[in-house]
Amino acid sequence: MTIRSSIVAATAAGIIAVGMLSTVSAASAEVAVRTPVPAVDPAVPAKMQTAVFAGGCFWGVQGVYQRVKGVTSAVSGYxxxxxxxxxxxxxxxxxxxxxEAVRVTYDPRVVSYGKLLQVYFSVVADPTRLNAQGPDHGTQYRSALMPTTPAQAQVARAYIAQLNKSGVWKRPIVTRIEPMKGFYPAEAYHQNYLVNNPYSPYIRVNDLPKVKALQSFYPALTRPQPVLVRG
Structure with a gap:
């Protein structure tokens, strides 16, 4: 069981042990970095697009993309x-x-797929960690992109190549580009988790810093209020 799984179980029981809080506080959150603008980011038809991003715990991934202008939906799932x-x-x-992944629906007239990738690599996930993000470990926490169109796949491949040449990270990028084989929304209690649980130790240590980095790095792209999953 991961640290986060233990927290979910304990929270469901109404109990969070002091030792558990210490473990979470000691966990190392991912560090935001500034990444270059994608060199390849062609315009696409002016209709709503969908993209899927996996970058560790979906609470933080969703919490970031819910605050990006042009995003109309960000759903946590598998x-x-x-x-x-x-x-x-x-x-x-x-x-x-x-x-664990987030399905993002967005308006390409407001935000491009390339810009969503820039947000992903700069504030959402550490692309150099294999099957791990923050305190969570396992293949379910892998860093992966699931393009839903050939154009998205082209942009993703080009941007990863660009980042590898940029020297932003000392270690190689291990983020995978996977064919989209299916997405299934997560349970209701996982939706809007960051918004609903801002004082959770896990959220405060691992995910709120990502939101603050989004606001710092991309103020013009940040929504004043998150777009929430309804129902």
Whole structure:
């Protein structure tokens, strides 16, 4: 069981032990970095687009993209595993093939896929960590992009190549580009988790710094209020 799984279980029971809080506080959050503007980011038809991003715990990934202008929906879920294993308890075992991911629907007239990638690599995830983000470890926490169109795949490949040449990180990028095989929304209690639980130790240590980095790096791209999952 991961640290976060333990917190979910303890929170559900109404108990969070002092030792657990200490463990979370000691966990190292990902460090935001400034990344270059994508060199390849062609315009696409002016209709709503969908993209899927996996970058560790979906609470933080969703919390960031909910605050990006042009994003009309950011749904936490499970990507690239089977439908019958798309639930939190099973995915947490790390053997389903699923990644915790967020399906982002966006208006390309306001924000491009390339800009969403720039946000991803600069504030959402550390692309040099294999099957791990923050205190969480396992294939379900892998850094992965799931393009939904050939154009997105082209931009993703080009940007990763650009970042590898840029020298932003000393270690190689291990973010995967995976074919989109399926996305299944997560349980209701996982949706809007960052917004609903801003005082959670896990959120405060690992995810709120990502939101602050978004606001600092991309103030013109940051929404004043997050777009929430309804129902």
């Amino acid at each position: 990507a690239n595993g089977a439908a019958n294993t798309a639930n939190y308890d099973t995915v947490s075992g790390g053997e389903t093939g699923h990644a």
